[in-house]
Amino acid sequence: MTQLESALKNKTSREIAAVAEIERVSRNFLKKNIASGRIVIPKNNKRTIKKICGIGYGLRTKINANIGTSSDEADISDELEKLRVSVEYGADTVMDLSIGQDISGIRRAVLKESRVPVGTVPIYQAAQEATRRKGNFLKMTADCLLGVIQEQAEDGVDFMTIHAGVTRKTVSLVKKGKRILDIVSRGGAILTSWMAHHKKENPLYECFDKILEIAYNYDITLSLGDGLRPGSILDATDAAQLSELRLLGKLARRAHEKKVQVIIEGPGHVPLEQIRKNVELEKRLCNDAPFYVLGPLVTDVASTRDHISAAIGGALAASYGADYLCVVSPAEHLRHPSVEDIKEGVIAARIAGHSGDIAKRINGATDWDKQMSIARKKRDWNEQISLSIDPQKAKEYRAASKPHLLDVCTMCSEYCSIKLIEECAKV
Numbered sequence: 001m002t003q004l005e006s007a008l009k010n011k012t013s014r015e016i017a018a019v020a021e022i023e024r025v026s027r028n029f030l031k032k033n034i035a036s037g038r039i040v041i042p043k044n045n046k047r048t049i050k051k052i053c054g055i056g057y058g059l060r061t062k063i064n065a066n067i068g069t070s071s072d073e074a075d076i077s078d079e080l081e082k083l084r085v086s087v088e089y090g091a092d093t094v095m096d097l098s099i100g101q102d103i104s105g106i107r108r109a110v111l112k113e114s115r116v117p118v119g120t121v122p123i124y125q126a127a128q129e130a131t132r133r134k135g136n137f138l139k140m141t142a143d144c145l146l147g148v149i150q151e152q153a154e155d156g157v158d159f160m161t162i163h164a165g166v167t168r169k170t171v172s173l174v175k176k177g178k179r180i181l182d183i184v185s186r187g188g189a190i191l192t193s194w195m196a197h198h199k200k201e202n203p204l205y206e207c208f209d210k211i212l213e214i215a216y217n218y219d220i221t222l223s224l225g226d227g228l229r230p231g232s233i234l235d236a237t238d239a240a241q242l243s244e245l246r247l248l249g250k251l252a253r254r255a256h257e258k259k260v261q262v263i264i265e266g267p268g269h270v271p272l273e274q275i276r277k278n279v280e281l282e283k284r285l286c287n288d289a290p291f292y293v294l295g296p297l298v299t300d301v302a303s304t305r306d307h308i309s310a311a312i313g314g315a316l317a318a319s320y321g322a323d324y325l326c327v328v329s330p331a332e333h334l335r336h337p338s339v340e341d342i343k344e345g346v347i348a349a350r351i352a353g354h355s356g357d358i359a360k361r362i363n364g365a366t367d368w369d370k371q372m373s374i375a376r377k378k379r380d381w382n383e384q385i386s387l388s389i390d391p392q393k394a395k396e397y398r399a400a401s402k403p404h405l406l407d408v409c410t411m412c413s414e415y416c417s418i419k420l421i422e423e424c425a426k427v
């Protein structure tokens with residue numbers, strides 16, 4: 001029985017009970033919202049997950065970190081270190097986006113090591129296998145794609161990106177719209193090339209019912225991919241993007257009818273003033289399914305600081321109701337990220353998600369801030385360090401400075417406003 005089926009039958013599964021406790025919401029609230037499709041619990045029924053999570057309405061905004069090899073960088077130990085660092089710094093889920101070397105072996109290692117739900121994008125493996133076996137990813141077949149989805153399901157993958165909204169019709173709108181950056185999603189570009197070459201419809205769209213069958217059997221949450229997301233703020237919220245979103249809404253309804261949990265992926269590069277509209281449209285067109293935003297990056301010029309651009313957009317999106325943020329690393333657009341890049345990206349995304357939760361008034365969201373404010377008032381450096389989003393760096397900063405008065409910091413020294421007012425109050 002899938003989590004969605006349990007909720008529809010008003011049954012409290014072990015996972016529903018666990019998430020209700022973690023989120024400090026009632027079991028009935030959770031069941032009601034899972035039943036309506038507003039919340040998902042991504043967990044393959046073959047997996048045991050130590051750090052389970054729910055994603056969606058009324059819950060803390062979740063963070064996903066992308067790890068995985070590329071054709072140029074394929075060191076599995078690096079990717080496992082990224083997994084460890086991502087979870088240590090607060091990622092709620094990870095996605096293995098490997099496209100280099102032994103994709104199945106890497107995925108199995110990630111699944112074995114991961115304490116959090118693991119997602120994948122099966123089209124990457126299907127394309128890589130076609131290249132390896134037949135010399136060209138265009139030789140990929142629908143059967144091979146379904147075989148990969150089945151294999152990954154059997155391995156225990158908890159959620160999968162399925163770019164079923166990239167169709168001949170939606171792609172034609174990209175061409176008509178004269179975008180600057182056409183298609184920037186890797187899955188979207190692979191499928192568009194395949195469709196153009198074979199003059200056929202997207203196999204993920206055509207075989208959607210078969211994908212739903214597999215997803216149902218393993219209770220895999222489908223993350224309906226935004227293969228046509230804008231890659232430039234000047235391409236945002238155009239006809240192609242919205243046409244794909246409308247189609248994703250219809251596919252989400254089909255999934256829901258088959259008792260398969262669904263989240264919707266969203267943009268991309270979006271100017272600040274369009275973020276609210278993007279969140280509201282997703283909620284309206286997709287029946288309030290959880291919204292997973294890939295940023296959004298609010299400017300195109302932040303290379304080496306794209307994690308900041310994404311955190312600005314992510315915080316705003318979360319405050320308007322986005323439920324799940326994708327980590328964007330400082331290396332975005334430039335190179336395969338290092339372990340340090342991933343750490344910086346996770347921290348930036350967590351700040352964004354937490355800021356959104358404060359605005360959304362999520363249960364207990366300000367508790368952490370209150371504790372930090374009290375520690376600051378007491379000028380309790382150890383407490384401030386342990387409450388910091390990056391305790392290691394906070395400790396290094398404090399240790400590297402040499403205040404001549406130990407109960408203040410080197411920023412204001414004897415003019416420490418907190419201390420001055422504390423002493424003032426004693427007079």
Ligand code: SF4
Pocket residue numbers: 379408409410411412413415416417418419
């Ligand atoms: S010295 Fe200035 S920055 Fe440092 S704790 Fe006091 S008020 Fe804050």
